[in-house]
Amino acid sequence: MSDDELRLARAYLSRVAEPPAHAVAALVAAVGPVRAARLIRDGDVSAAVDSQTSARRDGDTAAEDLAAVAVLGGRLVIPEDGEWPAWPFNALAVAASHGLRCGLEPLALWVRGDGELAKLTERAVAVVGSRAASAYGQHVAAEFGFGLAEAGVTVVSGAAYGIDGAAHRGALTAGGPTIAVLACGVDIAYPRGHEGLLERIPHHGLVVSEYPPGCRPARHRFLTRNRLIAALGEGTVVVEAGKRSGAKNTAASTAALGRVLMAVPGPVTSASSSGCHELLRSGEAVAVSSVAEVIESTGRLGVDLVEATRATEVGLPQGEALRVFEALPLGSGISAEAVAVESGVELPRVRALLPELELVRLAERVDTGWKRSHEGSWRGDT
Amino acid sequence: MSDDELRLARAYLSRVAEPPAHAVAALVAAVGPVRAARLIRDGDVSAAVDSQTSARRDGDTAAEDLAAVAVLGGRLVIPEDGEWPAWPFNALAVAASHGLRCGLEPLALWVRGDGELAKLTERAVAVVGSRAASAYGQHVAAEFGFGLAEAGVTVVSGAAYGIDGAAHRGALTAGGPTIAVLACGVDIAYPRGHEGLLERIPHHGLVVSEYPPGCRPARHRFLTRNRLIAALGEGTVVVEAGKRSGAKNTAASTAALGRVLMAVPGPVTSASSSGCHELLRSGEAVAVSSVAEVIESTGRLGVDLVEATRATEVGLPQGEALRVFEALPLGSGISAEAVAVESGVELPRVRALLPELELVRLAERVDTGWKRSHEGSWRGDT
Numbered sequence: 001m002s003d004d005e006l007r008l009a010r011a012y013l014s015r016v017a018e019p020p021a022h023a024v025a026a027l028v029a030a031v032g033p034v035r036a037a038r039l040i041r042d043g044d045v046s047a048a049v050d051s052q053t054s055a056r057r058d059g060d061t062a063a064e065d066l067a068a069v070a071v072l073g074g075r076l077v078i079p080e081d082g083e084w085p086a087w088p089f090n091a092l093a094v095a096a097s098h099g100l101r102c103g104l105e106p107l108a109l110w111v112r113g114d115g116e117l118a119k120l121t122e123r124a125v126a127v128v129g130s131r132a133a134s135a136y137g138q139h140v141a142a143e144f145g146f147g148l149a150e151a152g153v154t155v156v157s158g159a160a161y162g163i164d165g166a167a168h169r170g171a172l173t174a175g176g177p178t179i180a181v182l183a184c185g186v187d188i189a190y191p192r193g194h195e196g197l198l199e200r201i202p203h204h205g206l207v208v209s210e211y212p213p214g215c216r217p218a219r220h221r222f223l224t225r226n227r228l229i230a231a232l233g234e235g236t237v238v239v240e241a242g243k244r245s246g247a248k249n250t251a252a253s254t255a256a257l258g259r260v261l262m263a264v265p266g267p268v269t270s271a272s273s274s275g276c277h278e279l280l281r282s283g284e285a286v287a288v289s290s291v292a293e294v295i296e297s298t299g300r301l302g303v304d305l306v307e308a309t310r311a312t313e314v315g316l317p318q319g320e321a322l323r324v325f326e327a328l329p330l331g332s333g334i335s336a337e338a339v340a341v342e343s344g345v346e347l348p349r350v351r352a353l354l355p356e357l358e359l360v361r362l363a364e365r366v367d368t369g370w371k372r373s374h375e376g377s378w379r380g381d382t
Numbered sequence: 383m384s385d386d387e388l389r390l391a392r393a394y395l396s397r398v399a400e401p402p403a404h405a406v407a408a409l410v411a412a413v414g415p416v417r418a419a420r421l422i423r424d425g426d427v428s429a430a431v432d433s434q435t436s437a438r439r440d441g442d443t444a445a446e447d448l449a450a451v452a453v454l455g456g457r458l459v460i461p462e463d464g465e466w467p468a469w470p471f472n473a474l475a476v477a478a479s480h481g482l483r484c485g486l487e488p489l490a491l492w493v494r495g496d497g498e499l500a501k502l503t504e505r506a507v508a509v510v511g512s513r514a515a516s517a518y519g520q521h522v523a524a525e526f527g528f529g530l531a532e533a534g535v536t537v538v539s540g541a542a543y544g545i546d547g548a549a550h551r552g553a554l555t556a557g558g559p560t561i562a563v564l565a566c567g568v569d570i571a572y573p574r575g576h577e578g579l580l581e582r583i584p585h586h587g588l589v590v591s592e593y594p595p596g597c598r599p600a601r602h603r604f605l606t607r608n609r610l611i612a613a614l615g616e617g618t619v620v621v622e623a624g625k626r627s628g629a630k631n632t633a634a635s636t637a638a639l640g641r642v643l644m645a646v647p648g649p650v651t652s653a654s655s656s657g658c659h660e661l662l663r664s665g666e667a668v669a670v671s672s673v674a675e676v677i678e679s680t681g682r683l684g685v686d687l688v689e690a691t692r693a694t695e696v697g698l699p700q701g702e703a704l705r706v707f708e709a710l711p712l713g714s715g716i717s718a719e720a721v722a723v724e725s726g727v728e729l730p731r732v733r734a735l736l737p738e739l740e741l742v743r744l745a746e747r748v749d750t751g752w753k754r755s756h757e758g759s760w761r762g763d764t
Contacts, residue, residue: 018705018726055722055729136649216724218708220701265647265659267518268671277647280662280669287662287669289650319602323400326600340437342598344400347437 001034003080009037010078010108011062015212016040016053019224020104022096023048028107033078061212068213073202074112074186079105083116088124088232091257102227102253106210110186113202120177120206124154125298126233126254128247129163129240134272137240138166140264144237145170145178147291154179154205156233158225159194163239163247168197176204179232183225184217185209226250227257234298235260237288241275248275255284260298262288320345324353325362325372333369383416385462391419392460392490393444397594398422398435401606402486404478405430410489415460443594450595455584456494456568461487465498470506470614473639484609484635488592492568495584502559502588506536507680508615508636510629511545511622516654519622520548522646526619527552527560529673536561536587538615540607541580543573545621545629550579558586561614565607566599567591608632609639616680617642619670623657630657637666642680644670702727706735707744707754715751 010033017024017040027049028036039045040053041060066076077083095103111117127144129137141163145155149171157164159180171178180201182190186209189195201207210228211221226246230236230253238261241247254261263285266273279285288294320343327342328334336354340347354370357363364373392415399406399422409431410418421427422435423442448458459465477485493499509526511519523545527537531553539546541562553560562583564572568591571577583589592610593603608628612618612635620643623629636643645667648655661667670676702725709724710716718736722729736752739745746755 016726021726051728051731052726055726055732059723136651140650218705220704220708264650265655265662265669267649268522268646269518273647274671277669277671280647281671281675283665287647287659289656289659289663293663322602323600326602341441344398344434344437346433349433350437 005034006080007076008062009033011065011076012037012060014108016056019210021052024052065212069110072112072187077109077111077117083118085118085121088121092231095257100256102256110209111206112186113206115206120154121232124156124233126156126229126236127167128157128250129238130242130245131160131162133162133240137163137272141166141239142170144291146174149174149176156229158229161191172200172204178205180207181225181229182209183221185211185213185215187213190217223249227253230254230257235262237262237294238276239264240272242271243274245275261285262297320349321353324350325357328370328372330372333366333371335369387416388462389458390444391415393447393458394419394442396490398438401592403434406434447594451492454494454569459491459493459499465500467500467503470503474613477639482638484638492591493588494568495588497588502536503614506538506615508538508611508618509549510539510632511620512624512627513542513544515544515622519545519654523548523621524552526673528556531556531558538611540611541576554586560587562589563607563611564591565603567593567595567597569595572599605631609635612636612639617644619644619676620658621646622654624653625656627657643667644679702731703735706732707739710752710754712754715748715753717751
């Protein structure tokens with residue numbers, strides 16, 4: 001089986017069968033792509049495969065498609081290639097074995113860009129969200145995109161307006177890497193306003209699609225595409241999502257694929273964050289507020305664990321010492337006996353604690369007795 | 383044992399022992415308040431009790447304290463009274479039996495206001511947060527305070543600047559009820575700027591303290607006080623909290639007392655919400671975005687369960703019908719055969735689905751074939 005034969009067969013299959021085409025995938029798994037393509041072309045297939053292929057089986061444009069993508073500096077990546085993201089896509093096979101709708105490995109991937117797909121997805125996180133994003137959401141998406149890319153983590157997203165675009169742009173600002181997974185052919189700039197963005201991404205990452213060149217974007221294709229975004233990342237960060245956002249579909253795939261689902265909190269007064277808050281409230285997603293927390297949550301990346309941020313009240317007296325300190329006036333001094341009454345701490349303990357507080361400059365001995373030291377005021381939020 | 387004797391004894395105990403005074407509490411539990419007060423006054427006590435009482439035992443101002451509070455329209459509520467919040471405070475006893483620091487029922491409570499404490503805490507939620515609150519946090523606290531009070535849920539807080547004050551004010555706007563638990567005597571307006579607020583609360587709820595009149599606020603008293611705020615509510619909502627906010631102390635008490643801990647998400651770019659996000663990320667708190675969610679989370683209140691908010695994509699075609707719809711052009715019509723090729727759906731199914739789409743006004747038959755109906759565009763966020 002020559003490499004050309006394999007690639008032509010998978011190019012043909014990628015156009016003839018609209019994903020998700022489970023029956024076609026099963027046939028390819030059973031007899032291999034070259035024989036599967038021949039059987040489909042001849043109509044010599046089961047009813048299930050026939051229903052998924054009869055509409056397009058007569059138009060074999062595999063050679064033209066490969067040529068068209070090559071002109072753009074692109075290529076068809078197939079499972080037989082070394083750069084096939086076999087490990088990330090393994091989750092799709094596992095999900096398929098559980099009968100989950102999102103569980104289906106693509107038959108091939110059309111790719112633009114110089115990077116190796118498998119290498120770029122070794123450390124990757126998906127950053128997704130609403131097209132109707134707020135300024136806050138776009139700011140956070142850009143910051144996360146930048147920070148992840150700077151940490152060498154590939155930012156995977158869907159090239160849509162709003163959160164997706166901001167995440168890609170953030171990553172590009174850091175010099176990449178980033179991967180845009182499209183719901184149309186890699187030769188189509190969609191959305192139109194992201195033409196420039198989609199031209200830049202191949203220089204710092206990859207533009208990827210399971211749809212052949214010329215294939216138009218469509219709603220069902222976005223939903224089908226979302227499983228690939230979820231699969232290519234170690235986890236998915238939902239930056240902003242309204243109640244009906246498509247990002248919630250990617251979130252569902254993320255959970256179904258056993259990936260880490262993360263959500264960014266936002267103002268509860270913002271409808272753009274309501275989907276994120278639903279995911280947090282239900283426990284489906286873990287809250288992430290920073291790139292460090294994203295990296296910490298996507299365990300397999302496990303390089304830079306976020307620093308422990310527990311408040312340590314250094315320098316504050318505790319227990320009886322605190323009570324004695326609080327009993328001290330700021331102005332003129334009072335006697336140890338008065339401190340005992342005010343604090344409720346017995347006199348011998350007061351006499352022992354006052355010099356200790358003096359040592360750490362919280363108390364001060366004056367003519368009239370004891371007072372709080374000027375240096376001994378602390379700030380804090382009770 | 384006369385009522386007067388009991389009240390005088392507990393008034394004396396409330397001043398002589400600085401809470402938390404576990405040894406004194408144990409003595410009172412063992413011999414009753416009147417005998418405990420006498421033993422303490424005489425110095426006829428164990429070393430543990432002695433160390434908690436020796437500093438103040440000689441100054442018995444019980445009668446004066448009761449008179450001073452009566453002048454303000456207040457009273458001392460004691461465990462022997464019918465209005466003692468025995469059920470909410472039961473959690474303190476349970477926590478004590480587990481050796482937890484926050485587990486200690488107060489010896490008595492100084493109270494201003496006409497409401498009955500037990501009745502007002504039948505349905506109550508604590509709303510707390512930073513003094514250094516943002517405009518966002520104060521807005522949410524006021525909204526939650528208003529909405530809870532309007533639903534007949536008592537808003538418990540600490541009368542501090544920032545979130546506490548906003549929560550009380552929100553409740554007052556709805557006509558109450560609200561309870562302010564102070565870390566000083568109920569005759570002291572602290573903070574000074576909340577003097578007016580503290581004057582209004584007794585008319586629509588209660589101002590409560592375990593500290594006797596004249597007792598000054600102090601840092602350790604805020605920490606001790608926080609357990610009462612946590613205990614008096616079915617749950618605690620942390621609206622905003624920085625990394626070192628005292629609200630995190632109330633949050634810890636809430637969890638230790640087995641109450642529901644809730645946190646309001648906010649912008650991750652705001653330091654004022656970082657404490658809330660920590661609580662959400664660790665799983666200690668559940669996210670709440672609305673009053674309805676607070677009421678839903680504090681189960682025992684269980685009156686108005688929040689409406690299910692799952693998005694239902696009514697009216698959207700699914701599966702093959704969606705693919706056929708997406709294949710339809712907006713301009714001039716195309717043949718069913720062309721729709722089959724574009725959609726990848728086999729021709730007989732396309733022929734069956736097009737009239738179905740026409741019925742629901744998503745497709746339209748024209749001279750040249752089939753096109754998308756003008757009414758057949760839907761809005762949605764993919």
